[in-house]
Amino acid sequence: MAKQDESRALERTPSTDFETESLPPPRYTEICDQSYEPNHDPETVVASPETPYHIRDDGRVDINFKSSFIQTFSKCFPSGPDEDARPAPPVYDAKQQSGPSTLPYQTWNVKLNIVIQVVGSRGDVQPFIALGTELQRHGHRVRLATHDMFASFVRSAGLEFYPIGGDPASLMAYMVKNPSLMPSMKTVISGEIRRKRQMVGEMLSGCWDSCVLPDPLNGQPFVADAIIANPPSFAHVHCAQALGIPVHLMFTMPWTGTRAFPHPLANLTNVDGNHAAANCLSYHLVDWMTWQGLSDVINDWRDSIQLEPINLLDGPTLAKTLKIPFTYCWSPALVPKPNDWPEYIDVCGFFFRDTPAYEPKPDLIKFLAAGPPPIYIGFGSIVLQDSAQMLTTILDAVRFVGVRAVISKGWANLVGEASQNVYYIDDCPHEWLFAHMAAVVHHGGAGTTACGLRNGLPTLVCPFFGDQPFWGHMIAHSGAGPEPLPPRKMTAAALAEAIEFLMREETSAAAKAIARRMENEQGVQAAVDSFHRQLPREKMQCDLIPDQPAVWTLKSGRKPVKISKLAAEVLISQWSKMRKELKPHQTNPFSIEPIRWDPVSGAGSALTGTLVDITGCLTGMVTEPIRVYGEERRQQAREDADTASVDSQQLYKADRLNKSSASINTDISTKSREKRPSAGGKAAMASAKSLAWLAPKAIKGFTLDMPLALAEGLHKAPKYYGDEVRDNGKVTGAGSGFAVGGKSLAWGLVDGISGLGLQPYKDYKKSGPVGLATGFGKGLAGLVTKPAAGAIGAFAHPVAGIAKSVRSAVYSQSRKLIDAQRAAEGQWLVESQQRTGSDICALMEKFKALSA
Template structure:
């Protein structure tokens, strides 16, 4: 771990060489960069929840996004930390608190700027507190998807989720609800050959640079998942979702092809050529310029002298703010300039301002940056974007995260000096950096970038990207076409989708029964445990089964011990000389008898609970052993054998997802047919293909491939006849026995439909339209049958 918090990734080391084998090798793209999305029309009115974890600078761009989504008729809820409630509500968006303290998070990140914490934080118990905070925010994010509005009490169930990656709950909430999810972020999070992950500091000699860049993303994702995977899986269990396999967690977004929109200017950093169409770079998210009137003292300071330099670190929490203040003041004095010092969350500055320095408590950057000569800040994406928007040369003093990335990008374009990590900051290099920002060349470069950015419409382009990636053909109600479908008719010759409001109207007016409807999944998400080969697949399954058995066996002894610790001897007992407990002497015999009986019952109850916990754990151990031997390991072997062609560059046949016993049986049938035919025909087709490409050498390679395929495909086909249906049956059993979350979602959707029908203008109009269209549809169906 380097001092700036980035991970030193030595790709020549043994562990990195091993890990890179688990990350798909990138190929050079053979197509031009996809065009950025233009206007995309979407006439569906959705409930959208935007989940954001971070500082005010992380939240503010999504306020601009939410306001733009509202213009398209969407109902938008911004779910973030409680401290931003007034900020969000003032913007006209709905707010839902997810918990977590951003100031505490910022203070922690300043002390532990990377993914690996310092020993002091471990000793102080900060890691456990942060993990508990993450668990709290995960729960808050889920509640933001299905809970009533805290202010109005209006029911809300999300139809789509927009989130930044650090919120972590996004994909899992979308899976529980079977709705689309769209990621939006201010820093690169998708693997590319163009530049390394912002949190990675690469070191290599034998690896090709572009490949090193690509691999850095996978390594950072793996390390992130190692720290939070167990917290996320424990939380998933509360949503009745199965745990995410350790090998799948780090790459979920990539595997599931989750749409990504990056909110930085393509004129500053263009979209990498290998990013597919579902990944967009749309421009910075700017909200409308605020109608702001400065306080008299700020107005007077700006009017009575040359434009000052802005210096501030926003939401960063610095341990020694007095020393930082003294450092800044010395640099300002050395240059003889005027400055505005933002107090921020670190409370920088002295008690009172003077003619040279003004201490600022709060002011919108969009207004203030129009009146300064240059800016010095921590390099947060939002503050960086705002400075560039108004053509201000910039000095970045990074503390953690992507801040060094933005500082280096600014320096590479001549918009400011090289970034100065906060631990290296001193009065001299700060003065030199500000001096550079005030040069004509830096000022001109900043104005040029601002002119290019002026032609971009980041927020509206991002909304178009969001609309373009929605599965609109599966989301529309057949009666109220502007409403999203959440129900469908069970018995219908073709799919017939209904919105919350339409379903409520038809049931309320006795056109349908509630039993005629079933939930409609507009975007189903399935997380499969993919295998790379039969050896690692079977081995990992064996290790997983062994771990589960050992944990369950350990719980058979641990849980009773914990139960007895929670219920020690009751206050009415005393311990005699022989260490045997006896009833205490009471003032009356009756009282003593009652106390003794109560104590006896308490001990019996505690013993019973402890024995039940032990028996349950032993039962789990037996269950894990049977499941591992009869289902998990055969499934892993079959999947590993089926995946072998991928090892030498061939495609593996996709037979769909296994959701239940029926799809498991269908998967087994397809795999058997394809495995048997492909296994035997490969002995002839592979040498032929090889000969066409490489002549005699290709024939020999083809013979080797064909022989290998015959063994692997035929074996996978045979094993799969048992493994895949059994896996599907386990899925069906899990779904049947874990229905609490599903029932809660259905109740919330019914409640919102009833609310819309009874309390809104949309319900009054929709009632008439839904009844008229449904009766017309029924009449057409009757006429056709006649």
Template sequence: MSHRNFHCPSDDPPPYELMTSHGMQGGTVVDEGGRVEVDLDSKVCKAVAKLVRLPNNENLSHPPPNYPDFARGEIKLNIVIQVVGSRGDVQPFIALGNELQKHGHRVRLATHNVFDTFVRGSGLEFYPIGGDPAELMAYMVKNPGLIPQMKRLRYGDIQKKRAMVAEMLDGCWKSCIEDDPMSQTPFVADAIIANPPSFAHIHCAQALAVPVHLMFTMPWSSTKAFPHPLANLKYSDTSQPIANYLSYSIVGWMTWQGLGDIVNKWRSEIDLEPVPATEGPCLAETLNVPFTYCWSPTLMPKPSDWPSHIDVCGFFFREPPNYTPPPELANFLRDGPPPVYIGFGSIVIGDPEKFTATVLEAVHTVGVRAIISRGWSKLGGASSRNIFYIDDCPHDWLFQHVAGVVHHGGAGTTASGLQNGCPTAIVPFFGDQPFWGNMVAASGAGPKPIPYREVNADNLAEAIGFCLQHSALAAAQDMAFKMRSESGVQAAVASFHRQLPLEKMKCQILPDQPVVWEFQKSFSKPIYLSNIAAQILSENQQIDPRHLHLLVFSRPITKMQQDETDSEPTISYNVNTIVIDNQRWDPITGTASATVATGADILKYGTDIFYQLIKEAKRGRSEVSRPNISRYQHSPAIDAGSSSVADVVDPPGHSSYPRTSAQTMGATLAASGKSVGKFVGYGYKGAIVDIPLATTEGLRAVPRLYGEDVKTLGPVRDWKSGVAVAGKGFLYGVAGGLTDIVVQPYRGAQVEGAIGVAKGVAKGTIGTMTKLSSGSFLYKALPFSTNETPV
């Protein structure tokens, strides 16, 4: 299948809202439908393109057709699945969660509060992350593109959505570590599965040092086979495969512009360093995060340049529901030819009455019977002989009884229609919906998608008529026949298990339990234990809990550890630690960016010194100081057996206790002193570590500019590892610098003869200077670094 089948024509704008962005100026324009016009010849896009490392297809390895068997119960994990979106986005992950439960895992699905009953009714644990999907859907219909219209900015929509993203980030983090809201059963995630728009996934995994696996319904990984589904490409001096590949990075950069500050502010709240601006846009690809795409490989096979940690497994279907239709629906289906289904699910349309009239006119024009789903937009009115309105009905059951389906193109609805051999017409609104519309049209099972903003009675009637043609029915039934041999959910679970570092995750005493602790006494070989194993061995006095080291950066301490040790446990680093590298491209930009970042920190905390003085002084004039509870040990409230803690701590009639001057002065000095400490600390760190290290990394990166690989030396966690890595870097720098002057001309001569020798001399000279310099600087800078610094 050629790339033409995947390319979205320029007159089919698939609008999408990536949680707001103010855009990259000079290289991208968003059209009226929300599609991103990417000009790869612009200076901005060319600059971004230089930061993108193209894959070497010769080195790609793909998994075998059959995944290795994973024995059920081989390891039992606490898995949290984080999903942002509509009901159609949540439903496939319910099927995934149920399949994971069959393997002995404890599964929590974390999503919007409104899906509580839906998730718990499916037998999964539920955790609310906030966010209103109805409000989100309504906003995305009005603002379908990456960059909203100016009038929406004035209405304050952007601020509302940014606040919603911040709320969901916090909710996703809590879903990893907080007890079950209903049963209060403790929960700490051993692994995270998420769809990309939940945004918190990689960061939560980094904080907990646990594996993360992304799953999605549209292409999110760079490929040369087809462009990003949201991008229109314009280019002249770039080949189409390269342009396709770069489009993913451009869209990623635009997304990060709107979200980066929110994500980094939230990361600081969970004790993580900010993500560098150059790494945030394509973090999942840089870290090789495992990815599973939940669409049928029959509909679109895996591109040849996707590596082995990316799988295309098939649609996620739930077990067929036990559904008995109401008598009115059963009678309608029986009293005439099969109807056409028309529904738009969770989409919130601005003018449902007008849209209903358009739908009814199209149905009347074609002369068919129709079942119309009211959905979140509350379409329709009273049912009639040829029109039947429904509220909630399982698509898996209903689509067995219809002649065709017309919908918004959600992945779940599309999958259900194709599974049942239904010709499908799609009216996309945003997101992956245009992608699915084009895929269905390419298969012949439906007409060309009609963007929502272009829908009228005539083209909708034409689309319905297409679905009633024999050729469309034959294509849909052929697709259904091929899809029956796929087991999307089972394949996705196998993909998840295949990507786990199982041998490193298993407890050495109880292999079906995940490792949480490292037990090491003196210089003995460490033993890796699960919570249960550590608890049992400690209670039976087989180990001394003081020699237990917690293997997860932010994992909550167990009660056993709190009770049986005199101090908090030593924190070690798990085998799954995520290290986000602030990659430097050359010494000039590396030094400049580090200097700017240090200057920004100094300015921020320097200003904060005076701001905190003013802030605390104002609070001193307005705040009240809560009285000490001891003042009310014999208060009438306590004597009367009051059940209100608030009445005891701050009883009625005693609500105003202004701060004293001494209290105000103490709070002011404390706040200002904290800012002084940060001011000095960040300045020292920047001058001694960050700037020299950035210069060093820039020098080390120079050979990469002419195609040479640069060795990764490893993370720096403390001064000891800093010395070790510095020594390694010094040796590599000296050895490489001294040999380059000879090796590079020799290599060049073998490839290009005399011209190659000249190029090799230039490369060798540059390599000698940069490698010797970087080795020397590295040895001076790294031992002072005590943070997790990747090199």
């Protein structure tokens, strides 16, 4: 009775959170024509007009667009093209494959080492198992890098596995409460944020190891030729930069800014006027919040693999700035590709694995045959605070509507007494089970949603957190189900009403219509096609063995020859001196440089960065020893635990060998003391190291960062008054630095002086006599900015090039690791692929022909 009274009281009490009843996105056929225009939920509580955002318990963010912070933030990011300038929305054709392009499928004959990096739950990992299996059919070697607990799940599918650490359940629980890693005071006091940030650092290191280290079980060498990852793995772009290889992102929810609908984790409030711009801004804000919470963790890890740090402004926009290919794993029958997404972003369809073998229990078969198809009710890996109350609500609703139900126990442990109309089921493949259902009620996970729609089942989503409300709204507006029913608002009456909606003929017809559209979709195959089409085929193909990827270049003759790991070792077996002549070949080289919009902001951000570095060195004299001392103590505690385990084993062996336990203990403790450095000594060294970096950072800031930022800002300034900006090339080393500096000076003087005459002429042709005045103004502005940019650049670019060359020479440990692992894999390939003498001779002849 107490529980019932409490539940009734909760039903009567208005929620203080912004629930999912805010106006959802338009139905899928209208997404490209209109934008999501949310209204203001009357139950939303905003602390004050100046509160920019509020992080909710369900992992979503309320964004107040009337706050001064959001208004200022919005000026830093473009909202996209004007409404009138957007092209007509694409038309979904069910006769065509749902793939990203109308181009015919292109065969791919280069067999790559592909690492797939995934952070998340089992539902996040499962689609990538299907992807990895399809990639294997194309001849690729596939390694799936994810949490340790999924090892058997991955290996049983026939894929290689690499553990990256991290506890997905713990991480998910933390991200639900702190999606931007901006924790509550309670979280800080409990120490949870420190533990989770350490977990993120551990996963970043694990992702890097998955790209370059051998298989932990059999020791087979592996160096990645390409990376596929979901965005929450975070390491993807940085690993690709270090290796110089292509990276391709894939995800089950929208992560790219669009005017069509807001970020799935964002609830927009107080939006007046331009909803499309607000939708687009929501993505920038969520990205910025995420980077703000993780930037120091990522930059510390980047330093460990000898990459330069990324600043606060550039970090959130890396994928967009670098134009990283993106494939979204949902059906365009439900959510088509928005027309403001660029060509390198695809919507391919849901990823479905092959139906697993499943032998149903006899009592399940008997239950299914005893009456009309039941409805499925289950919440997967969601853990409920009051499972008993939820089960009572479900049973009351099922009894009221008069339907049969299969209730999944799940992590919520929804277990009751079986009856004629209710069956409780343990883990069962949805692919098999949903084929026997009449409708489904679930939490709105992307995989469960996909399976239900594929079977043409009316769907009710009961969203708990994250992107689940997004999928619930999309289903509701397709007509395939009612509006989402949040669990905190779920009563027996409300659930019964929703189930009755599911049983309507028109709801079933809408669900079946989506299923028919999905029939011709082959999401996994389309995604593989998308991945292949974005790869630089010519750069990746070995000139000697066409089905092998090139990782080395050898200058011999008129042009460099691209050589694979296998071909290199075959050649070295004949000419041992050749190894020293091999140079690393990057198939997708790129650098992450600070973006300078104008001279004022550019110089200002560089000055700010320099002052922050100097301040960090000064405060680091105190904070670094504390941090290092704490880390060393924790490391010593772990080593002591490991040593205790080893000690017990050695003592057991000593007892078996009648050896003195005392002498064993003495040996162990002596070795332990010899190996373990002093935590206090390391802390003192950390303080001295922080002070030692003060002068180098100050010199770098004032002699390199600030002049370079000012030069680049002045170089780009003409864009703001409609003038063209010349591309003088990129600085990659000392040689290119002097070349770019020379071009900047020469073209700066030429363009600045010639602009006095050319700009009035150009504008006169466009606008007539009025253009003479505007053109003369542009010419005068160019006479100031262009020669100034050239003069400063003549000094800054060579200095930047020299700095890059010095850094490349000094920080070479990661590059040497990559080279060594590639050589080891080449030797392993030679041993595992026995090549005949005629094969070797043919390869040598081909090399001689190319080298001539």
